[in-house]
Amino acid sequence: MKPKLNASNVVAALMCAALILLPVYSAATGNIFILTLFTRITIFALAAASLNLIMGYGGMMSFGHAAYLGIGGYAVGILAAEGIGSGFIQWPVALVVSALFALLIGSLSLRTRGVYFIMITLAFAQMAYYVASALSRYGGDDGLTVYKRSDFAGLINLSDRTQFYYLCLGCLFGGLYLIWRIVNSRFGLVVQGVRSNEQRMQAIGFHANRYRLVCFVIAGTICGLAGALLANNTDFVSPAVMYWTRSGDLMVMVILGGMGSLFGPVIGAIVYLLLEELLSQFTEFSGLILGPVLLLIVLFARGGIMGLLGRMRRG
Amino acid sequence: MAEPLLRVDNLVRRYGGITATDNLSMEVVPGELHAIIGPNGAGKTTLISQLTGQVMPNSGTIRFAGRDVTSLPSYKRSRLGLARSFQITSLLKDFSAIDNVALAAQAHDGHSFRFWGNARKETRLRDIARTALERVGLGKRADIMVSQLSHGEQRELELAVALATKPQLLLLDEPMAGLGVTESARMVALLKELRKEVTIVLVEHDMEAVFALADRITVLVYGRVIACDVPDAIRRDEEVKRAYLGEQHAVTRHD
Numbered sequence: 001m002k003p004k005l006n007a008s009n010v011v012a013a014l015m016c017a018a019l020i021l022l023p024v025y026s027a028a029t030g031n032i033f034i035l036t037l038f039t040r041i042t043i044f045a046l047a048a049a050s051l052n053l054i055m056g057y058g059g060m061m062s063f064g065h066a067a068y069l070g071i072g073g074y075a076v077g078i079l080a081a082e083g084i085g086s087g088f089i090q091w092p093v094a095l096v097v098s099a100l101f102a103l104l105i106g107s108l109s110l111r112t113r114g115v116y117f118i119m120i121t122l123a124f125a126q127m128a129y130y131v132a133s134a135l136s137r138y139g140g141d142d143g144l145t146v147y148k149r150s151d152f153a154g155l156i157n158l159s160d161r162t163q164f165y166y167l168c169l170g171c172l173f174g175g176l177y178l179i180w181r182i183v184n185s186r187f188g189l190v191v192q193g194v195r196s197n198e199q200r201m202q203a204i205g206f207h208a209n210r211y212r213l214v215c216f217v218i219a220g221t222i223c224g225l226a227g228a229l230l231a232n233n234t235d236f237v238s239p240a241v242m243y244w245t246r247s248g249d250l251m252v253m254v255i256l257g258g259m260g261s262l263f264g265p266v267i268g269a270i271v272y273l274l275l276e277e278l279l280s281q282f283t284e285f286s287g288l289i290l291g292p293v294l295l296l297i298v299l300f301a302r303g304g305i306m307g308l309l310g311r312m313r314r315g
Numbered sequence: 316m317a318e319p320l321l322r323v324d325n326l327v328r329r330y331g332g333i334t335a336t337d338n339l340s341m342e343v344v345p346g347e348l349h350a351i352i353g354p355n356g357a358g359k360t361t362l363i364s365q366l367t368g369q370v371m372p373n374s375g376t377i378r379f380a381g382r383d384v385t386s387l388p389s390y391k392r393s394r395l396g397l398a399r400s401f402q403i404t405s406l407l408k409d410f411s412a413i414d415n416v417a418l419a420a421q422a423h424d425g426h427s428f429r430f431w432g433n434a435r436k437e438t439r440l441r442d443i444a445r446t447a448l449e450r451v452g453l454g455k456r457a458d459i460m461v462s463q464l465s466h467g468e469q470r471e472l473e474l475a476v477a478l479a480t481k482p483q484l485l486l487l488d489e490p491m492a493g494l495g496v497t498e499s500a501r502m503v504a505l506l507k508e509l510r511k512e513v514t515i516v517l518v519e520h521d522m523e524a525v526f527a528l529a530d531r532i533t534v535l536v537y538g539r540v541i542a543c544d545v546p547d548a549i550r551r552d553e554e555v556k557r558a559y560l561g562e563q564h565a566v567t568r569h570d
Contacts, residue, residue, distance in 0.1 A: 186427040186434040193418050196407040203367060203405075204480055205393035205422035214428065 008309035012263040015270070019169055023162045035161055041273045042168040043229045046175050048253040048265035050222035055251070056260035057183050058215045059195030063118045064105070064125025065250050068098045068220050070132060070242035072227020077144040077237040087150030087158075091228050098224025099217050101128070106216035110209050125247055132239040143238025146231055158232050168229050172266070175222050180262055182218065191215045252290075256297055258304030267305050318381070320345045320484055320514050321366070326375035328361055328538075335361040336372065337538035343484065348510045350517045350525045353535035354558070359518045360402055362535070363488050366516075367399045368392045380483060394423065396483035400473040400490055402518075406461045412472055413457040416444035419479035447475040451505060467498040474505070484514045491521045503527060526550070534558070 019042065026035040047069055054060040075094035084090065109120040138144045149158035158164045182188045193201045194208045201208050231237040240246070249272070257268025275293070279286035301308045319342040328336040335358040343349045351359050364370035366377060368389035377385045384392050407415050414435070420443040421427060421434065434440070448454050451471040456464065464472065470490055477485055490506070491499050503524050509515065510528065519525050525532065525546075532549045534542040536558045542549060549555055 182430050184433045184435065185431055186421055186429040186437075188430075189414070189418055189421070189434050190427045193407050193410070196409055197405060199369065200401075200405045200407060200476075201418075201422075202389045203369070203393060203399055203401075204419040204476060205390050206427070207388075207390045211427065 006310065007312040008261070008263075008306050011267070011306075011309055015263065015267060016173075019172075023165055027162075032161065035165055037273070037277060039161075039165045039168050039233055040230075041269055042165070042172045043226050043233060044250070044253065044273060045266040045269035046168075046172045046229070047223050047226035048250050048257070048269045049172070049175055049179060049262075050219045050226065051250050052254045052259060052261075052265045053179050053182070053222070054216055054219040055254055056258075056264070057188065057195065058191045058212060058219075060110075060212060060216060061114075061118050061251075062121040062216075062219075063244065063247050063251065064121035064123075064128075065219075065223060066244075066246035067101065067105075067125035067128040067242050068223035069227040069230055069246065070128060070237065070239065071098050071101055072224035072229075073231035073237035073241060074132060074135075074138070074144070074227075075224075076150060076228045076231040077146050078138055080146050080148060080150075081138060081144060085148050085151045087152045090150050091225070094224050094228040095221050098227070099221040102217040102220025103213070106213045106220070110212050110216065122244055122247070125242055126244060129239050129242040129244075132242060139238070141239065143236055143240070146235045146237065149232045149235065150228070164232070168233070171225060171229060175225070176262060176266070178222070183262075187211065187214070252294055254304075256294060256304055258306030261304070261306040261310075264304050264306040271305065318345075319343060319378075320380060321516070322378040323366070324376045324378075326362070326365060326377065327373045328358075328365060328370065329373055335538050336365065336375075339375070339535075339538060339540055341533055341540060341543060343514060343516055345514050347530040348506070348515045348517060348528055350519060350529035350532045351535060352519065352522070352525055352532060356537075357535040358538035359535055360488055361538075363399060363486050363516070363518060366486055367397060390422075393480060396481070397486070398477040398480045398482035398484070399486040400470075400477050400488055402488040402492060404466070404469045404473060406469060406472060406476070408462045409460065411458050411460055412453055412464065412468075412475075413441065413444050413448060415461060415472060416447050416475050416479045417441055419476045420444055420447075423480050443479055444475075447479040448472075450478060451475045452501065467494050470494060470498075470502065471505075474509075478509075478513075482513060484516065485509070486516045486518075488518045489520060490517070491519055491524055499524065 022038055023035060026032065051062065051065045054062055072094040075097050076090045079090045079093060105121060105124040109117055112120060133141050156163055156167060158167065190206055190211045194212060198208050230241065253268035253272045254265050256272055257266065258264030275290055276286055279289055297304060321343040323339060323341050326336050326339045339362065353359055361370060365372050368387060376383055379395060379397055384395065417440045420440045424440065445457060448457050451474050453468060453471055453475060456468060461469065461472065474490060491502055494502060499521060506528055517528065529546055531544065532546055533540055534549065534555050541558060542552050542555050
């Protein structure tokens with residue numbers, strides 16, 4: 001299938017081009033703020049994209065996805081605090097620990113469906129939150145400052161704004177490409193089939209939960225990467241990144257942009273974080289506006305922004 | 316008689332105070348088309364669901380191809396060659412017709428932990444799917460979303476999905492349900508073809524179709540087998556007439 005020239009694909013292409021060219025604009029105008037803002041946006045877009053893999057494609061409504069942001073972040077922070085500054089160690093550890101955590105909560109929570117699944121994933125994320133709060137050696141409630149960003153032996157300098165932005169963007173594009181390959185693969189079709197009709201998939205010979213679990217672990221691992229990036233971006237990691245409202249933010253980004261659409265979470269993250277940023281300049285109560293926007297999207301644009309664009313026909 | 320392909324012994328399934336399957340025993344021999352009839356609530360679908368593993372029996376055993384499958388989950392039974400269609404159409408609605416069938420073929424082609432290649436471009440799976448679709452007369456509708464297919468087409472697709480798993484035994488739960496006259500006739504013609512290749516257990520309300528197709532008929536009433544014989548003998552059986560056929564005729568006379 002060749003990509004069609006429709007509104008959603010055009011928007012996705014323009015969005016990618018704009019993200020690639022952003023540092024050029026930032027350098028030309030001297031607007032550093034926009035570069036830092038979009039660094040944060042690309043990181044959350046990656047996290048939202050990983051959530052979309054299980055929520056949009058897999059039909060697994062995880063309400064604890066921010067836990068991996070914290071786990072990836074703490075892996076970097078704790079290793080840095082213990083004097084291990086190499087990214088070649090920090091990042092693989094972040095990914096592996098995230099994967100193991102996903103394996104643990106996935107194998108328990110995937111026995112349930114619907115509301116119970118939501119509550120169990122939420123409970124596990126909150127447990128991770130309280131465990132992090134209790135880590136007094138690593139800042140406890142106050143969080144942990146990362147004094148030195150991950151060191152990649154001179155290959156890339158994470159303290160350079162532009163280089164770090166491109167690293168985040170590279171991770172985002174890499175993550176999206178990986179997800180795109182996965183959802184069109186044999187594995188991806190099985191996962192989407194189970195979302196559509198689990199009984200049918202069992203009847204034709206698939207052990208549904210095995211595929212769901214692997215999908216859950218892949219998504220957790222990708223989000224762990226976003227966590228490692230986030231800790232480097234803020235030079236800080238605290239239990240707050242795992243709090244349930246953060247998981248809620250990720251869900252909102254996915255729903256806003258469009259569940260089950262590859263670029264939906266990216267556009268969702270951009271719109272959500274830009275709105276949050278803009279509105280915070282005018283009012284303390286940005287939620288008063290964000291809330292109704294989300295309500296309108298859910299009520300009138302199922303499939304989110306990408307869904308809306310997809311329905312637009314030429315002419 | 317040949318060694319049975321499917322053998323059910325003393326199967327019991329209770330739902331609260333109701334015994335949906337009551338000490339039921341039956342055999343299906345290779346190559347036959349074995350129909351199961353009975354009035355509504357006789358436990359036909361409950362029986363099929365126990366055979367395929369969606370419902371577990373309270374007691375009794377199910378042997379398939381010489382193997383005790385009583386406690387096997389449905390996906391494992393499917394791998395052994397036991398396929399079913401559903402009374403209430405159960406398909407992947409947001410997938411195309413060919414995706415539905417190709418996934419069934421994929422399920423029987425090793426594990427699916429393949430993350431990279433585009434599954435929709437695997438010509439082997441697509442070919443199997445296309446053949447199965449053409450078999451049931453849906454060759455031209457391959458790329459249509461299931462939700463856009465007519466009810467009759469969805470019933471045919473159910474069959475194509477089951478066929479793509481290359482079953483030894485095909486359990487069809489009311490394939491004619493809700494079909495019009497022409498569609499029913501097409502389905503009967505199709506089943507006549509299929510029975511040459513695969514052993515079939517057919518649950519059906521359409522008596523004309525059942526008597527035209529079946530080698531043997533098992534009659535269920537209140538979860539119990541009251542008769543099991545060739546169609547002519549079933550037609551003459553007094554108990555069957557009383558319990559079921561008479562009732563059915565009375566209904567047709569009202570029409």
